[in-house]
Amino acid sequence: MIICAVLATSALLISSSNAAINPALVGTWSSKSAKVMTGPGFYNPVNDSFIEPSLAGIAYSFTADGFYESAYYRAVSDPTSPNCPKALLQFQHGTFTENANGSLSLNPIAVDGRQQLSDPCKNSKNSQYSRYHQPELMMKYEAKIDDYKKINRLDLYQFDGTPIQPLYQAYNPPMMLPTVTMNPTDKANAAKKTGAKVKRGEGLAESLLEPLNKDAKHIKRHLSGTMDVNSPSGMANSVWWAGVGMTLLGGAAYLL
Template sequence: MLLGSLFALLVAGSLASAQDYTADHNTTSIVGTWSSGTQNVVPGPGFANPAQETFTYPKASGVGYSFSDNGWYELARFRYVGNSSHPECIVGTVVWAHGNYDLLDNGSIILTPIGDGYQQVQSPCNKDNTNFIQDYNVTEMYASWRIFTDVTFGPKLHLFQFDGSPVAPLFRLSDQPNMLPQQKLRNNQVQVVTTTSAGFVTTETIVSKRKEARHEVQRRGWGSLWPVW
C-alpha cells in the first residue's frame, strides 16, 4: 500500500501544474540551513566526520537539513526512543547523509543520497552490540513542503509525509547551506582478494554493513532530550 501511494505521487508529479512559489506559500527560497526544535542539530563539519565515522553529539535531539542552489542537500538527525517499562533502555540514533534533492512539479520533494551515509546506534540494553556504526542511505520523499514566515522566528519550513501528516517544523538558521563537500566522503566499500587452490585470484567489492563504534557515547544528559521524527 505504501509503495502504491509513493508510485502514484511520483506519477502525479509529471502531470501536475508547477509548484506555487508565491509569497502566500513560500516566503523565501528553500536554499539555506534549517533545524527543528531548539535548533541544536546543524548539518556540516560540526556534526559529522564521515572519513572517521564519528559524530559530535548536539546538546538536544532534532533534525537539520541544508539545501544548496545546485540541487545538493545534507541531512543531520539525532533522535532517541524511550522505553517506559525500562527507562534505562533508551535507544539513541545519530544519522548523517547527503546527496541530491529534486523539487517535483506537484510540490513534492525527493532526497536521494549518494551512498556514503552512516548512522550510529546505541542500545545499552542490547547484550549483543550496545554501540555500532552502520550504513544509512535512505531515499526520503515528502508529499509537499511550504515555507511560512513566523513573526518570532522568521522563515519556517514545513514538510509533509506521503499521507499528508506534518513533521516537526524547521527554522532557518542561515540563507547559506552549511554542509560538507559535495562529493563522496566515506569509504564504505571493502575489497576482498581471494586466491584459490588453483592459483586464480578473485576480487570482490562488498559494502560494509555494520561495525562496532569506536567511540562510546556518554549516556549522561540523555534524559533532557526530547524526541523528534
C-alpha cells in the same frame, strides 16, 4: 514536422516533471532545540564518526543547485525500560529534486550515509555503527515566516502527509559538508549487511569499511597492521637505524 512535434512534446514532459528550486527553500534548517545542525559539527567524514549533540533534534540543508544534507538525532523509547531511551544518529547527503507537483525527492549518496545506535543502559561504551541509505519523498513543504518567532520557518510533510516537526532557518547560505562522495568504497554493501560495534564517538572499523582514499594525506587514521612512523614502535626503529648509520660513518671517518 512530426519529428519537431515529438521533440517539443518530450521537452514539455521533461520541463513539467521538475520545477525550478524555490529560493525560499535554500539554507540550513534546524528543529526547536537548535542543537542539531548539518555540517562538520555533526558528522566527521575524515574520522568517519559522529559528534553527539547535547539535545535531540533534526536538521536539513538545501542548496540552490540541488544538493541536500540531513542530520537526525532521536531518542528511541524502549518499552521494557521506559527510563532508558536509546540514541539514534543518522547522516545522509545527496541531491534533491523539486517536482512539478510541489513534492521533494531526496536521493542520498548510498555509500556515504551513516547510522549509529547507542543503548547506554545495556552497553554504555559500545554503539552499533553502520551504513545508512534511505531515499525520502516529501509530499509537500511550506516555507514561511513563523507567526510567533518571526523568523523563517520550514514545514516538511512526509510521503504520507505526516508533518515533520517545524524547522527554523539557522544559516543561509547553508552549512554543509562537501556535496561529493566522501567515502567511496570497493563494496557498496560492506557495512549495509553487517553492523559494527564501536565505542561511542568512534568511527567504523576499517576491516568492515575501507575507503578507496584510505591512503590520502588528509586521512589521519591508520589501518591495523601497517607501520606508523609516528608510533612508538616506528620511532624506535627509526632511531635505531639512525644510530647504526652514525656509528658506521664515525668508524669510516676514524679510519680515514
